[in-house]
């Protein structure tokens with residue numbers, strides 16, 4: 001469990017994170033979404049004690065990171081995959097990490113297997129592709145078998161197979177009851193991976209809800225109604241809130257912000273013969289664009 005309370009970070013004039021309060025719970029994948037510069041990496045660095053909050057606290061399993069007795073056994077993280085010494089082999093890098101953190105070195109072979117680097121474990125990390133570097137970073141996060149895991153943009157640089165592999169790994173770690181907190185700017189990917197979504201914009205919390213709820217809240221969820229009787233359709237239109245109906249043609253209405261069941265019942269009330277009644281769900285991408293567009297509107301004006 002990760003608990004943030006009033007967490008804020010200022011760099012000079014820039015407020016990177018503003019008053020963030022959140023509980024990131026075990027047994028779920030929590031997706032951390034936001035445009036570039038939203039404050040995702042800064043938040044993760046504060047959770048790991050790599051950056052000091054200007055105010056507020058970030059607790060992992062009830063303690064600040066610096067107060068954890070065996071940090072790598074409690075929280076594993078992939079932040080910047082390029083922090084491995086290029087002259088070290090994957091295996092020697094992980095062995096050094098294990099030794100300095102009181103982790104049995106047999107864990108090294110186990111995590112090399114988990115991330116699929118067993119065959120290249122003797123190669124120097126400097127020769128690794130971006131994707132292999134990401135896998136090595138993930139191996140490091142898993143090394144201490146921690147209950148809490150954080151990944152900052154883990155699918156960057158991975159091919160489609162690698163992306164699917166990361167998704168399945170996140171899901172299986174959550175299924176084991178671990179806390180999995182993963183940032184991404186790839187909304188479509190988070191729609192497939194996450195149970196819970198935390199969306200931030202300009203450092204501010206915009207949404208903290210199950211994926212299904214974020215999707216249901218979108219005004220892009222629409223219901224299409226077609227009828228061969230324009231007069232009957234006009235009666236239905238009169239029953240609907242004016243701002244939520246469009247009429248692309250005389251025989252067709254597009255209704256937003258109402259469930260398909262409600263539209264169907266109103267059509268029945270008005271005796272509208274239907275040729276079509278279909279619900280179109282917004283993609284997470286659309287729901288996300290709406291959320292972050294609002295954040296721009298409500299944000300305090302930035303100094304030039």
Ligand SMILES: Nc1ncnc2c1ncn2[C@@H]1O[C@H](COP(=O)(O)OP(=O)(O)O)[C@@H](O)[C@H]1O
Nearest residue numbers: 011014016034035036037038039040041042043
């Ligand atoms: N070390 C730093 N010094 C100054 N500004 C920083 C520093 N780190 C991040 N920022 C600023 O804080 C904001 C949030 O950045 P970041 O947390 O990296 O966002 P994200 O990971 O969501 O892209 C940005 O405006 C960024 O320029």
Ligand SMILES: [Mg+2]
Nearest residue numbers: 040041042152
């Ligand atoms: Mg970042």
